[in-house]
Amino acid sequence: MAAYIARRIVLITLVLVAVSILVFAITTLLPANVAYLILGPFAPPEQVRALELKLGLNDPVWQQYLRWAGAFLSGDLGESTLMNRPIAPLLMEALGRSLVLTCVSFVLIAVIGIGLGVIAALRHGRPPDHTVSIATYLGIAVPEFFWAIVVIVIFAAWLGWLPASGYEPLSAGFAVWAKHLIAPTLTLVFGHLAHVSRLTRSSMIEVLQSPYVTAARAKGLPERVVVLHHALRNALLPSITVLALDFGRLMGGIVVVETIFAYPGLGRLVVFSIQNRDIPTLQAAILVVAAIYAFANLVADLLYAFLNPKIRFGRHAA
Amino acid sequence: MPPEGSVFAPRKPLSPQLKAGLAITGAIILLGLLAPWIAPHPWDTISMRTRFLPPNATYWLGTDEYGRDVLSRLLMGTRLSLAMGVGATAFSLAIGVPIGLAAGYFRGWIDEALMRAADVLMALPPIMLGLLVLAVTPPALWKTALAVGFVYVPQIARLARSVTLSLANEDFIQAAKARAESTSYILFREILPNAWPPLIVEASLRVTYAILLGSALSFLGLGAQPPSSDWGLMISEARSFLDRAPWIAFAPGLAMCLLVIGINLLGDGARERLDPRLKARVKA
Numbered sequence: 001m002a003a004y005i006a007r008r009i010v011l012i013t014l015v016l017v018a019v020s021i022l023v024f025a026i027t028t029l030l031p032a033n034v035a036y037l038i039l040g041p042f043a044p045p046e047q048v049r050a051l052e053l054k055l056g057l058n059d060p061v062w063q064q065y066l067r068w069a070g071a072f073l074s075g076d077l078g079e080s081t082l083m084n085r086p087i088a089p090l091l092m093e094a095l096g097r098s099l100v101l102t103c104v105s106f107v108l109i110a111v112i113g114i115g116l117g118v119i120a121a122l123r124h125g126r127p128p129d130h131t132v133s134i135a136t137y138l139g140i141a142v143p144e145f146f147w148a149i150v151v152i153v154i155f156a157a158w159l160g161w162l163p164a165s166g167y168e169p170l171s172a173g174f175a176v177w178a179k180h181l182i183a184p185t186l187t188l189v190f191g192h193l194a195h196v197s198r199l200t201r202s203s204m205i206e207v208l209q210s211p212y213v214t215a216a217r218a219k220g221l222p223e224r225v226v227v228l229h230h231a232l233r234n235a236l237l238p239s240i241t242v243l244a245l246d247f248g249r250l251m252g253g254i255v256v257v258e259t260i261f262a263y264p265g266l267g268r269l270v271v272f273s274i275q276n277r278d279i280p281t282l283q284a285a286i287l288v289v290a291a292i293y294a295f296a297n298l299v300a301d302l303l304y305a306f307l308n309p310k311i312r313f314g315r316h317a318a
Numbered sequence: 319m320p321p322e323g324s325v326f327a328p329r330k331p332l333s334p335q336l337k338a339g340l341a342i343t344g345a346i347i348l349l350g351l352l353a354p355w356i357a358p359h360p361w362d363t364i365s366m367r368t369r370f371l372p373p374n375a376t377y378w379l380g381t382d383e384y385g386r387d388v389l390s391r392l393l394m395g396t397r398l399s400l401a402m403g404v405g406a407t408a409f410s411l412a413i414g415v416p417i418g419l420a421a422g423y424f425r426g427w428i429d430e431a432l433m434r435a436a437d438v439l440m441a442l443p444p445i446m447l448g449l450l451v452l453a454v455t456p457p458a459l460w461k462t463a464l465a466v467g468f469v470y471v472p473q474i475a476r477l478a479r480s481v482t483l484s485l486a487n488e489d490f491i492q493a494a495k496a497r498a499e500s501t502s503y504i505l506f507r508e509i510l511p512n513a514w515p516p517l518i519v520e521a522s523l524r525v526t527y528a529i530l531l532g533s534a535l536s537f538l539g540l541g542a543q544p545p546s547s548d549w550g551l552m553i554s555e556a557r558s559f560l561d562r563a564p565w566i567a568f569a570p571g572l573a574m575c576l577l578v579i580g581i582n583l584l585g586d587g588a589r590e591r592l593d594p595r596l597k598a599r600v601k602a
Contacts (some may be wrong), residue, residue, distance in 0.1 A: 145533075145553060153567075
């Protein structure tokens with residue numbers, strides 16, 4: 001197992017290096033002159049040339065890449081061309097806010113998704129099951145930005161309970177902070193419930209019909225104990241894996257949700273830096289997202305191997 | 319070797335799921351095809367006197383901030399969404415299937431190289447990869463469709479590879495090799511026809527991913543441009559008027575919802591039909 005984990009981490013590192021080359025290659029194609037971006041559109045040409053020389057913009061692309069990657073590894077992410085601030089603290093702030101959003105959503109998705117799945121399985125083929133099925137079908141079919149709009153119309157425009165967008169730091173007070181978090185969280189949760197609840201439902205239905213559950217019932221154990229202690233523990237195996245994958249999916253989901261709700265996290269930073277041709281910020285932000293995404297996928301694989309004794313990864317596994 | 323039951327195999331009655339999927343998807347495709355003739359009003363004529371009209375007898379779904387008929391725009395947008403879904407998926411198949419066939423058939427370093435490249439593309443959430451690719455050129459809907467197709471190439475390639483791996487040792491392939499058939503004959507005439515059923519089902523589900531991702535990119539401004547009536551763009555433009563004219567956003571949102579549900583029902587229904595074991599497992 002340890003060898004497998006080590007191998008996977010090496011592979012992930014290689015993939016991330018490749019991603020960094022890809023990101024760098026694509027962003028050098030961007031129609032933007034960094035020198036002009038820094039100095040402003042009316043800078044005198046000789047000043048622009050001097051800065052280009054200083055930044056090494058005329059060097060071969062691979063030299064630029066190595067310089068950038070070297071600085072990146074030593075923690076120097078460069079400076080945002082748009083905000084004239086070092087990127088590292090900018091990125092850290094955005095990452096922190098995004099992690100708050102994704103972690104809260106993730107916990108809710110896990111709890112509600114598994115709960116709905118269990119309820120649907122226990123009432124298999126009856127109205128509660130159909131209701132959950134239809135609701136989760138909607139969850140998959142509706143684009144996140146449409147959920148966001150439904151949430152805004154209902155809770156902000158009609159009921160006036162929540163602010164339509166924006167973000168307040170925790171220092172502004174817990175209630176204010178939490179209020180700004182509810183709408184984006186609701187949107188993310190709606191959009192990602194389906195996978196977990198559908199999977200929990202089908203594996204729970206399967207487990208509930210297995211002989212050992214019948215045996216537990218025959219022993220006269222209360223139904224609550226049978227369901228929670230005997231059946232659910234085994235039924236959760238696939239759910240846990242898909243949850244880890246969902247954490248990665250949330251990293252994609254935040255792009256749209258943060259943009260709509262003007263929530264200043266990582267997703268909005270990516271969109272913002274693309275719109276404003278802020279290349280150094282874009283490169284750094286995308287790499288951070290890729291790293292989180294890759295590790296979420298690794299955790300999914302490892303959890304699956306760890307929880308399912310039938311699967312053992314090794315040198316000969318496909 | 320005939321594939322394990324075609325989608326439209328005779329005798330088996332269509333499941334209600336498949337029927338519903340066919341009905342919804344068929345109706346939407348029909349509406350999209352007939353859009354220019356059945357749209358009650360011009361979709362792009364600006365009229366300041368009819369701004370923000372709620373749904374009424376003349377404008378069934380109301381009008382938008384430029385006084386344009388929402389229903390007519392919706393109908394015209396149907397074509398864009400369908401084209402996005404089908405176009406992007408066709409692109410993924412065109413690139414991904416040959417890659418998967420090659421990786422699964424030749425194995426060895428070719429397989430390793432292609433699949434590691436796929437890993438790199440899959441190391442980013444699809445929407446980020448799409449944003450990154452689109453960032454380098456001025457936005458246009460056809461570029462968005464290509465980008466969306468590109469984003470899903472690795473998934474298609476992986477599926478095509480695994481199907482090819484399982485077919486490569488079948489007797490009929492060995493027989494073709496023994497007949498000294500050319501490699502391209504074996505790949506495209508022997509393996510591909512037998513790999514189609516799972517690929518087609520996967521592709522039909524991919525269509526909905528493509529529609530959703532494409533509309534999200536349009537929504538973010540990296541797809542269709544005004545005055546296009548792309549659904550994602552319509553929702554994006556309607557965002558500023560949610561408090562006084564929510565119908566402008568709800569119409570395309572619900573339409574997209576219906577289309578995605580229709581295609582999902584179709585894909586799921588087709589999958590159950592092709593793979594009876596799956597059905598038995600889920601129903602168990």
